[in-house]
Amino acid sequence: MSTHFPQLSARLPALFERLQGHQVAVIGHSRPDGDCIGSQVALCRVLRARGIDALCVNPDPVPRRLQFLVGDTPFVRFDQLDAAGRLAVYVDCADLRRAGESVKARFPAPAGNIDHHLSNNGYGEHNYIDTAAAATGEILAGMFLDAGLEIDALTAQNLFVGIATDTGQFRFPATTGRCFEIAAELVRRGADPAVAGNELYEQETFGKLQLLQRFLASFKTECDGLVCVGLIPEGTYAETGTTPEDTEGMVDYARSIEGVQIGVLIEMRDGAIKASLRSTSPVYRMDRVAGRFNGGGHACAAGLNVKGTTLEAFRAELVAAIAAEIASVKNASA
């Protein structure tokens, strides 16, 4: 059997030694995704199997779709945690702020820091960072396998979901042969891709598909086909029985069109506008466009909130700002 993370795995016993005999909080980031919850639950279960009194803590609740990952693993919201005396291990947190200000204030110097984000500066006492890994779940699974630890079926499922979600179902650029190798090992230990797929992707509400249908119907391209804008006007959530959470992933439809470089979702709710911007390449700086409206984010994914305008007026303003960004990219490369 190959060794997945030789350098990190060699140092894993040191973390276990540090934690032995202590109460431990396994901390994830706010607005948790599949890799965050999966990594928290998996590490917590492995620690508990070694007799370490660990629980999972998150500033936000576990999303409905990810609740199947928790099982009998102790999982609490930070505001319900008696944190006294606990050591902390952060997973999937690029920096301490990602766990929320109050968590950061309570656990400013964690014993462990396990992550795959490029910007992680190694803020823990024991750091296990591999930025080539597609998911924190991949690092944890690889280390557990390298160490020959027993991985129960629920732990395997959590690690599998971490890899599957952070690779966009095994297709984002970080997807390597190692991802598949580790996934195979996890399936052998009880991870169930069909159950995971069903929980993650097959439980849409009828209203969400109606919302998607209306969003798609509103698509218009701009800037010679480089931009596609979709709208969710005031009242749409009520009419379709949905909530703003149901827009998750929808902006990707606008960006997925051939030739489109920038996808935009603009929604209006209770008189306030929220926009999501996605670009196919970091050349187009969505954080810069959002910044013009006091928003922010990453190069390829940014957002903003504005008030006191109409959907159509704001749409025109935003398209103009995006056109300016495209023009500046063109000028820079000319």
Added chain:
Amino acid sequence: MSTHFPQLSARLPALFERLQGHQVAVIGHSRPDGDCIGSQVALCRVLRARGIDALCVNPDPVPRRLQFLVGDTPFVRFDQLDAAGRLAVYVDCADLRRAGESVKARFPAPAGNIDHHLSNNGYGEHNYIDTAAAATGEILAGMFLDAGLEIDALTAQNLFVGIATDTGQFRFPATTGRCFEIAAELVRRGADPAVAGNELYEQETFGKLQLLQRFLASFKTECDGLVCVGLIPEGTYAETGTTPEDTEGMVDYARSIEGVQIGVLIEMRDGAIKASLRSTSPVYRMDRVAGRFNGGGHACAAGLNVKGTTLEAFRAELVAAIAAEIASVKNASA
């Protein structure tokens, strides 16, 4: 290294022997999908690498999105083929009719038949059928790996795409540890999940999203919410500037709704009806429902073609057949 398909692999040399010295047509099914094209191209390349004069033949053109799979592999439409003297190997064809009547008439007794469909009756001289495999690409890849054959990067990509598409990106029920194991081997040999993902899922046309929008708008649930039916009426392709190949994957939206066990897409084009059936569990036998209309397929994915009726009349007939299937499942478990 483990052996992926021990029984089939042991018989693979017999097929090579049979084909050696002959011209060969590697035939797929009409309206080809990723597993069909991927299996055709991969087998053709492996045969050519062994000095066998093979080409790929399909009754229909290679869909736009799958053209990246062909490369320098000879691939012709059946009506352009000089078929004289060629031996045939069918891949991913549950039965000869799936390749179209004229192909069937020309190659009624193929030398080879490689497939994973439940209803394949072994119509070839040499048959390589494993209905537990998630894809024909999985069988081919497994046999090539078992035999220690050289697999070039494009062949690896084709086999990978066969597995990735037929498993719905590694999440349909047939997705096993073996799928991931083989995928890992293919990535090591040059398959690129990110390139495949971009070609398969990030190059939508504007028209395709309009088609999706209309399909979603037609959704109605039946059988107490267990079934969701979506329609593509006559004229929709022309109105949205799309073709039937643009419906690929759309039926999954119908099946993905919470509580829905069976998703249905019914399209009418040039007066003929085609329906696709997908169930979340093999308990509901879509092949059995399709069989009532002379269609066929797998337990979880089947299809059928009918003529001489209207969309609404056929819709009612099909819903009745599905209701009967649901009732028989209920009775069997009662």
